[in-house]
Amino acid sequence: MKSERKGLMTMAADQRRTTWADLVVIQEGPSRFRIAGLMVAGGCAGAAVAYLLDPQRGHTRRAHLRDQASHATHELQDGLGVLARDAGNRGRGVVAGVRYRIRGGSADDRVLHERVRAELGRHVTHAHAVEISVADGVVTLAGEVLAREAEHAQRGIRHIPGVRRVEPSWSVHRDAADVPRLQGGRPRRPTPELLQERWAPTTRLLAGAGAVTILSMARRLPGPIRWMARCAGGALAVRAATNLPMKRITGITAGRRAVDLDDAISIGAPIEQIWPLVSDYTVFAKLMPDVREIRRSADGRLSHWTIAGPAGVPVRFDAVETKRQESREIAWKTTEGQLVAHTGAIRLMPEPGGRTRVQVRLTYNPVAGAVGHAIAAMLGANPAHRMKQDLMRLKSYAEARATQPVRT
Template sequence: MRTTVYRDTAAEEPRRILPRAVIVGGAGVCAGAAVAYLFDPVAGRARRARARDQAAHQVHGLRDGLGVLSRDLGNRCRGSAAAVRYRFTGGSADDRVLHERVRAELGRYVSHPHGVEVHVQDHVVTLDGDVLAWEDERARRAVQHIPGVRRVQARWRTHRDTAGVPTLQGRRRRREPVPELLQQQWSPTARFAAGTVSAWMWMLSGRLPRPVSWAVRSASVVLAARVATNLPLRRLTGINAGRRAVDVTSAIEIDVPVDAIWSLVSDYSVFSRIMPDVQEVRRSPDGQLSHWVITGPAGAPIRFDATETRREEGKEIAWKTTEGQLIAHTGALRLTEQANGRTRVQVHLTYNPVAGATGHAIARLIGANPARRLQQDLVRLKEHAERERQPAGLGTGTAR
């Protein structure tokens, strides 16, 4: 028996047409706004030129990125093929080659490889010398897996610590292999593979139940953000990132000698006079600690204390915020003497805003761009320094 189900198409039609009408209307509004913006009679020409330059820049960046990806992918494919050949044909190496392979492998698993003597005879490896007890088993296993090694004879002496052992003195950090996805910076091939997985997860989430779908889409977004920025998650979120989540660097040349610039910036007093975002700066009597009040996003005041970590007279000042500050950061201001009495001023900041690099991106969208503000502050410092250098009889119109 066949049962026919009749749907109320009249009730479904408005629900199907309304979203389409909203989308079409919104697209029309956006298109009209774009036309008005680009073809404005006053500023339209400059805007079109800027948009054309940005488009050309993006195209060049995409082409360069594809070239880097193709080269990296090709190199990794050739490297993988060589590794496979090494596993199958590496056993034919002579004792001299095996000796060098063993020495290279020990450097990854032993903290003091100079304390180990390696002897190879008929593909039998003998290990003498001194090694720490917790490195013994891993090192022997690694040497045993080298192609061409028949047997490993570990005659070295194991020690619980380095006390009293001359060959185990001195600090040396072992460089163990780190998996690709656990490294700070991902290679182009790893980013391409992770981006492909992220897109696949997003498409797959539509077929899953709603709670699971939300979790999969969230993971896909996080992975896509990691791929796009090539930053570790702790720097993206600001969690456990310390003072380094975002790096900002800017520099400018000023037509003033180094000594004059140093006298302006060394006591911090000039910043509150020429930089509108700096409301107040107070230094402690010993000069090591300073209290700052600056204007943050939406005009909210931000207070923090900073201490100097390095001062080289006439060249550099470095500082960092004290513990417990809302926005932890470090910074350095460097002065470099240029030709014709000019000075290059470079400022490098690393800071951890709320929500890390994500918060930095949001701040840029709402107009609070720290990089742009830093560049504007350096321009104000340049104008102030060059104006102060003018002879008393000249007006402001001659300032550079």
């Protein structure tokens, strides 16, 4: 009996030791991950401190970081101000509309005339061909209008607060061929706000909130539907954050416009000295390190470029001049079928004191659109930063030439 009792006690002790060992292992697992995370965080913090406190370039880096933080703060304040004004105006408009629908009301005929004219311009291609008269809330429409636009215009005018009745007495035409007042122009259709190219601040806020809601609810959905919901929520979030249409974000069917770049600089030299530098493309290879080679055709309109792309990969394209105004402006665009399609323009404007303002506008469609532009910026190939550097080199080169003495 004693031996059996000792055996049972030994087994119980072993079980207690095993359980304690297991608990130690279980407790040590998370602590190891925690220690590894702390080590990584400490390494990142040390690298940041070394980067900012570098004896040679630390002061410049800290100043640049302060400037970026200040700029981001101002941008945030401006954005919040615009959002508050937009939301306030929309809220007052909704309240006024509801109050009018409930209590009813009337509007001055002159005010109503302007409302009708503004609404008419959203539906009718040739608003100047329509004559409007308003009397006691009754709107009379006369003149000429196309058949495909008449019904939409009347429906929109009926919903204007203060309009009691619409009496159309205009001449409706199926075709504008025999009506001089209806020639030309482009058909107008009201575009829903979510289908517009640029969204209002309130729309972006609501769309972003909707994207967050979709992403948070996607976890409870089954597999295929969950991934579809996540893709839709992610696309909506990117659309709201960038305020760009999806074709410009992805670059699909965006043509030459997916990313817009605009910069300018003031140079201490007259236009007569700046124009030869910007109109002769071959000089760019001397001023811009990323431009490797430029070859021009015999007539000077077509040029073949070789530039350094991301990671130094050469990018080649052909461009043709679309506009040249001597000493004022030069514009170009890439020919069809290029990998990176773009258009650009350089404008020269005189300033007081014999100075010249050089403005460069560039729109281009990289691979993957605005997403590709963001990736290139993260890899150190930011076109906006390169444009600013190239303008600074042009400024230094032109001003150095302007101060050189004239040889006789």
